[in-house]
Amino acid sequence: MSDRPKPCACTPIATRLTRRAALATTTGLLATACAKASRWEPSSVVADGGVIELDLNEHPSLATPGGMEAFKVAGVRSPILVMRIENDAFRVLSLQCPHLGCTVRWNNGTQQLECPCHGSTFDDVGRPTKGPAKRQLASYRWQMTGTRLHIAVAT
Numbered sequence: 001m002s003d004r005p006k007p008c009a010c011t012p013i014a015t016r017l018t019r020r021a022a023l024a025t026t027t028g029l030l031a032t033a034c035a036k037a038s039r040w041e042p043s044s045v046v047a048d049g050g051v052i053e054l055d056l057n058e059h060p061s062l063a064t065p066g067g068m069e070a071f072k073v074a075g076v077r078s079p080i081l082v083m084r085i086e087n088d089a090f091r092v093l094s095l096q097c098p099h100l101g102c103t104v105r106w107n108n109g110t111q112q113l114e115c116p117c118h119g120s121t122f123d124d125v126g127r128p129t130k131g132p133a134k135r136q137l138a139s140y141r142w143q144m145t146g147t148r149l150h151i152a153v154a155t
């Protein structure tokens with residue numbers, strides 16, 4: 001039997017998330033418009049010296065607590081998820097499943113990140129809530145300067 005991940009049959013949807021959706025969630029996290037985890041369509045960004053810089057004026061989904069947005073960073077295997085959790089605090093997670101590397105997605109219905117390949121789930125901090133994945137999602141360091149969020153993505 002192969003260890004390769006099963007292909008995903010999910011339908012692609014946009015992951016740019018609305019402010020209104022953020023306000024509608026009980027945990028304050030934004031979500032997709034689909035009850036089931038679907039394929040992310042992250043924004044593309046380029047790292048300079050291992051750091052990406054996001055001007056929050058250009059990312060309204062991150063302007064208020066509860067917002068989130070996925071990004072595909074050139075040279076980084078899996079997308080990252082940037083979540084504004086409160087005031088000027090953020091959480092930045094890798095969307096690479098620690099089991100076999102599929103891309104996990106946020107599910108608004110369950111308020112979890114879900115892996116489409118073998119069903120692992122993770123809470124909004126990235127801790128596994130259901131296997132087979134046993135490790136949590138990797139996280140990235142960040143720093144806020146004015147309206148600019150800098151995220152260290154170098155490995």
Ligand code: FES
Pocket residue numbers: 005097098099100101102115116117118119120131132133
């Ligand atoms: S790759 Fe197997 S659960 Fe995610």
